[in-house]
Amino acid sequence: MxxxxxxxxxxxxxxxxxxxxxxxxxxxxxxxxxxxxxxxVRELLAYRQSSEVSSEFxxxxxxxxIKDLSNSAALTRIHDVVTDLLQQxxxxxxxxxxxxxxxxxxxxxxxxxxxxxxxxxxxxxALLTLTSAQDTTRLMEVLKIxxxxxxxxxxxxKREVFYGNVNLFKxxxxxxxxxxxxSAMMRTTRNSTGIVAKxxxxxxxxIRLRDGNDIIDLDAQGSGSWSITPMxxxxxVLESDAEFILVLEKDAAMxxxxxxxxxxxxxxxxxxxxxxxxxxxxxxLKKINTELKIPTYCLVDCDPWGHYIYSVYIRGxxxxxYESPFLATPNMHLLGVLSRDLDEYGVxxxxxxxxxxxxxxxxxxxxxxxxxxxNKPWRDDLLLMKKQKxxxxxxxxxxxxxxxxxxxxxxxxLYSGDWI
Amino acid sequence: MKVxxxxxxxxxQMADRPQIEKWGAEMPLLFIGFIKEKRLPLYRxxxxxxxxxxxxxxxxxxxxxxxxxxxxxxxxxxxKEELLNVAENIVKISESNPDQLxxxxxxxxxxxxxxxxxxxxKLLEKALKNYRKAQKRKQTAKKRKILSALRKxxxxxxxxxxxxxxxxxxYLIKQKEYLKLKREIxxxxxxx
Numbered sequence: 213m214x215x216x217x218x219x220x221x222x223x224x225x226x227x228x229x230x231x232x233x234x235x236x237x238x239x240x241x242x243x244x245x246x247x248x249x250x251x252x253v254r255e256l257l258a259y260r261q262s263s264e265v266s267s268e269f270x271x272x273x274x275x276x277x278i279k280d281l282s283n284s285a286a287l288t289r290i291h292d293v294v295t296d297l298l299q300q301x302x303x304x305x306x307x308x309x310x311x312x313x314x315x316x317x318x319x320x321x322x323x324x325x326x327x328x329x330x331x332x333x334x335x336x337x338a339l340l341t342l343t344s345a346q347d348t349t350r351l352m353e354v355l356k357i358x359x360x361x362x363x364x365x366x367x368x369x370k371r372e373v374f375y376g377n378v379n380l381f382k383x384x385x386x387x388x389x390x391x392x393x394x395s396a397m398m399r400t401t402r403n404s405t406g407i408v409a410k411x412x413x414x415x416x417x418x419i420r421l422r423d424g425n426d427i428i429d430l431d432a433q434g435s436g437s438w439s440i441t442p443m444x445x446x447x448x449v450l451e452s453d454a455e456f457i458l459v460l461e462k463d464a465a466m467x468x469x470x471x472x473x474x475x476x477x478x479x480x481x482x483x484x485x486x487x488x489x490x491x492x493x494x495x496x497l498k499k500i501n502t503e504l505k506i507p508t509y510c511l512v513d514c515d516p517w518g519h520y521i522y523s524v525y526i527r528g529x530x531x532x533x534y535e536s537p538f539l540a541t542p543n544m545h546l547l548g549v550l551s552r553d554l555d556e557y558g559v560x561x562x563x564x565x566x567x568x569x570x571x572x573x574x575x576x577x578x579x580x581x582x583x584x585x586x587n588k589p590w591r592d593d594l595l596l597m598k599k600q601k602x603x604x605x606x607x608x609x610x611x612x613x614x615x616x617x618x619x620x621x622x623x624x625x626l627y628s629g630d631w632i
Numbered sequence: 633m634k635v636x637x638x639x640x641x642x643x644x645q646m647a648d649r650p651q652i653e654k655w656g657a658e659m660p661l662l663f664i665g666f667i668k669e670k671r672l673p674l675y676r677x678x679x680x681x682x683x684x685x686x687x688x689x690x691x692x693x694x695x696x697x698x699x700x701x702x703x704x705x706x707x708x709x710x711x712k713e714e715l716l717n718v719a720e721n722i723v724k725i726s727e728s729n730p731d732q733l734x735x736x737x738x739x740x741x742x743x744x745x746x747x748x749x750x751x752x753x754k755l756l757e758k759a760l761k762n763y764r765k766a767q768k769r770k771q772t773a774k775k776r777k778i779l780s781a782l783r784k785x786x787x788x789x790x791x792x793x794x795x796x797x798x799x800x801x802x803y804l805i806k807q808k809e810y811l812k813l814k815r816e817i818x819x820x821x822x823x824x
Contacts, residue, residue, distance in 0.1 A: 247642075254641040261635065261643070420666070425659060425721060427666050449633070450663060451646040451671060453678075479642070503633060504645055 235611075237558035245623035247455065247478050252629030256507040257455055260543070263505075271537075272322055275329040276312050276396070280538060281404040283362045289398040290359050297339075308338040309348060312396040319530050321582045327536045328528045330396070350390040351397075353380055354407075358394060361406030367443050369410050401538045403495065408442035413493030415440055416470055417481035418454040419500065421447050430481065437470060440483070442492040449503045453479055457501060458622075459544065460484040461512040461521050465606045465617065472618045478626070489525050494539040497525065501541045508541060509631060511622070514549035515567070515603035516574035519594065522546050527583055546632040547625050549606055551596040557621055563608035567601050589632045634690060636683050644675065644683060646690075652698050657706030658721045660699035664691050665732030695735060703736055707743045707752070719755035726759035730766035733759065772820045779813050786810050 242249075271277035281289065293309075300307040311334060312318070318331040337344040337351070354373065361368055374387040381387040395402045402408075416437040421428045423446050430438050441447065458480050460466050466484040469475070475482060481500060485493035501508050510525060512518030526544050528536030554564060567575070575598055578584055584591050597603070609617045625631065634648040646667065652660050668691060675684050706718045722740065726733055733740065737760075744756035786806065793803045 248640065257643065258641060420671075422659070422663075425656075425662060425724070427662065429670070448647070448651070449645075451644070451667060453642070453644040455643060505633075506643075 235558040235560050237556060239556040239624075239628075241557070241620055241624050242627060243620065245627050250478070250623070250626045253456055253507055253626050260505045260507060272324070272329070274332055275320060275322070276332060276399065278330075278396075278399055278401060278535060278537065279404075281398075281400045283365060286398065286400055286404050287359065287362050289400065290355055290362075293355070293397060306338060306340055308336040309351060309393075309397060310334045310336055311351075311393050312399075314392065314396065316530065321527075323582070323586065325537075325542070327540055327542065328530060329536055347390070347393075350380060350386060351393055353377055354387070354390040354394045358398075358405045358407065365406075367406050367408050369408055369442070371410060373407060395535075401535050402491065403445055403538070409491045411439050411442050411492060412490045413440040413483060413485040413496065414438060414466065415481060415483035415496065416466075417475035417483075418479050419452040419481050419504075420450045422450045423447055431475070433470075435470065437466065440492050440496045444492060444495040444499060447496070447499065449500060452481070452500075452504055454481045454504065454506060455479045456481075456506050456626075457497070457504075457508040458482045458547075459489075459497060459508065459510045459525060460606075461487065461510075461518055462606050465511060468614070468617050472615065474618050474622075478623070488521050488529075491535075491539065494525060494528075494541070497544075498539060498541050501543070508544040509547035509626075510544055511547050511549070511606060513603070513605045514551060514554060514597070514608075515605075516571055516578050516594075516597070518549070519546070519578055519590075520574065523578070523581070523583065546590065548621070548631075549604060549609070550593050550630075550632070551600060552593065553621075553625075554600070554602065554604055557609065557624075558612065559604050559608045560611035563611050564602040564604050567597075567603050571603060572598070572601075587632070593632065636686050636690075638680055638683055642679065644679065644687065646687075649694060649698060652694055655702075656721070657702045657718045658725060660694060660702055661736050662725060662729070662732050664695050664699055665729070665735055667691060668735075669731055699735070700739060703739055707739075707747065712749070715749065715752055716755075719752050719759075722759045723755050723762070726762035726766075730763045733763050737763070768820060772817055775813060775817050775820070779810075779817060782810050782813060 247253075297307050297309070312330055313333045313335045314330065318333045320329050320331050321327075322329050337348050339345065339348045357368065357373055357376065360366075370388055370391060371384065373391060374381050374384040381390075391402065391405070391407050395405050395407075398405065414437040416430050416433055419430045421430070423441065423443075427450060428438060454475070456479075458469070460469070460482060461484065463484055463486045466482060469482045474480070483493065483497065489497070497508070510522045512521050522544075526540060526542050528540040549559075553559070575594060579591065579594055579598070584594065606617070609621050612620070633645040633651075636644040636646075647663065652663065655663075667687070672684065672687065675687060703718075706714060709715050709718075722733070722736075740756055740760060744753055744760060747753050747756070789798065789803065789806045792798045798806075
C-alpha cells in the first residue's frame with residue numbers, strides 16, 4: 213500500500229513538473245513559414261548582392277600588414293628573414309628576430325573595418341641570450357618545417373609539428389606559439405605557411421565545391437555532413453543556390469538541421485565548428501561569405517560564451533589578431549539565441565540556468581569590449597542577460613518539441629528579421 | 633560568380649568564365665558535365681524555365697569558348713608532361729564519372745585516332761573503353777528493368793495459358809519475346 217502511494221505521489225509530481233514546463237511565448241509565432249515568407253532575408257540578400265565588397269584588405273596606419281602569399285612569395289619571405297639574420301651576425305655578432313608583439317597592448321580594434329588588428333610594435337628575441345635561446349631555436353625549427361612544406365607544396369597539422377620534435381617543443385603550446393610567431397614575422401597568414409589546424413568543423417547544404425578534380429556536393433552527404441578541410445586554399449566554390457548561411461555553435465543543432473534536411477525547405481548552407489570557430493572553419497566561412505555574397509547568421513547558446521563565439525567569427529580572436537582580415541566575417545548577424553528570445557519564444561524555466569560568477573565575469577568583459585559598446589542592440593541584449601542572470605543553451609528550445617528549432621524558432625526569427 | 637536570378641528573389645550562382653579559364657584542361661568539362669547531369673534536372677523542378685534556359689546558354693558558351701579549346705590545346709601541346717597529365721586525368725574521370733566525358737567524346741575519339749604519341753593514344757583509348765563499358769552497363773540495367781517487368785507479365789501469361797485462354801501460338805510469341813530479351817542481357821553482361 214505504501215509502495216502504491218509513493219508511486220502515485222511520484223506520478224503526480226511528474227505531471228506537475230511536466231505542466232510547469234509549458235511556457236507560453238510572448239510573441240505571436242507563425243507556423244508553416246516558407247522561404248517566400250522570409251522577405252527580410254531576401255531583402256538582405258538583394259542588398260548584399262548589389263553592394264561592392266572589396267576583397268582587398270588595406271591595413272590602417274600603425275598596424276601590421278598581413279598578406280596571403282603564394283608558395284614562392286612565402287619562400288622569399290623566409291629567405292629575407294634568414295638573410296637579415298646573417299647580416300646581423302656579420303655586423304654585430306648578436307643576431308635577433310624582430311617579431312610583431314602579440315600582447316594585449318598591441319591589439320587594436322579598428323572601428324572602420326570592424327576588426328581586431330595587430331599593432332606595429334615588435335619584440336626582439338635574441339639568439340644568443342639564455343632567456344630567449346630556447347624560443348628562437350623553436351622558431352628556427354618551425355621556419356625549417358615551413359620551408360620544407362612550401363617547397364614540397366604540402367600541408368602539416370600543428371600537432372604534427374609538435375610531435376616532430378617533442379624534446380625541443382616540450383608542450384604543444386610552445387610549438388603553437390612558435391608557429392604564430394613565424395607567420396607574424398613573415399607577415400603572412402598561417403594558411404600560407406602550410407601549417408594547418410586539424411579538421412573540426414563541418415558543413416552541409418546547397419553548395420558544390422571543387423577540391424582538385426573532385427566535386428564535393430554538400431547536399432549529398434547522407435545522414436552526415438562534409439568535414440571542412442584545413443586545406444582551404446585547395447577549395448573553390450563551383451555552384452550554389454543557397455540564399456543564406458547559418459553558422460551553428462552546437463553539433464546538436466546541426467544534427468537537427470541535417471535530420472530535417474532543413475536546407476531543402478530554406479535554401480541555405482549550415483555549418484558548425486562545435487564551439488569556438490577554428491581557423492579552417494572561419495576561413496571557409498569567410499570564403500563562401502565573400503564569394504557568394506549572401507546573408508550570414510549565427511546561432512549560439514544564450515550565454516556570454518556563445519556571444520564570445522559570435523564575436524570571434526565577426527572580428528577575429530585576440531590571439532590571431534594579425535590574421536583577422538583573412539578569418540573574420542564582419543557582416544555576420546547574431547540570429548539567436550538572444551536574451552529576449554527566452555521569453556519571446558517561451559523557453560521553459562526548467563531549461564534556464566542561473567549564471568555563475570565566471571559567467572558574470574565573462575559577460576562584464578564582453579560589455580567592456582569596444583565592438584560591443586559600439587553596437588547598441590548587442591549591448592542591450594547583453595545587459596538584459598545581466599539583468600535576467602539566466603542563460604540557456606540552443607537545445608533549451610526543444611522543450612517545445614524536437615522540431616521546434618527547425619519548424620518554429622529559426623523560421624520565425626528569419627521572418628521577423630529579429631537579429632543583431 | 634556568375635549569378636542567375638528569378639523574379640521572386642531566388643538565386644543560383646556558379647563559377648564564372650574568368651574563374652573557369654584558370655582551371656586545367658579537364659576541369660571545365662567536368663564542371664559542365666556535373667551541372668548538366670546532376671544540377672539541371674533539379675533546377676527544372678525548382679526554378680522557372682527562363683533560369684534553366686539561361687544556365688544552359690551559359691554552359692554551352694563555356695563549353696564552346698573555354699572547355700573545348702582548352703582540351704584541344706592541351707591535347708596538342710608539346711609539353712609531354714602536361715599532355716600525359718591531362719590524358720591520365722581523363723582516364724580517372726572515365727573511371728569515376730564516365731558520364732561526364734560525354735561532352736568531350738567527339739574530340740577524344742578524334743585525338744585517339746590521330747595523335748602521334750602512342751602513350752596518349754593508349755590512355756585515351758582506355759578512357760573511351762571505360763566510357764563505352766559504362767554506357768553498356770547503363771543500357772543493360774535499363775533492359776534488366778524491362779525484363780523484370782516482363783517476368784511479372786509472363787507469370788500472368790503462364791496463368792492465362794494454363795487456364796486455356798491463350799492459344800499455343802500466342803503463348804509462344806510472348807515466351808519468345810521474354811527469352812530473347814533475357815539472352816540479350818546475358819550476352820551483354822558476358823562482354824562487360
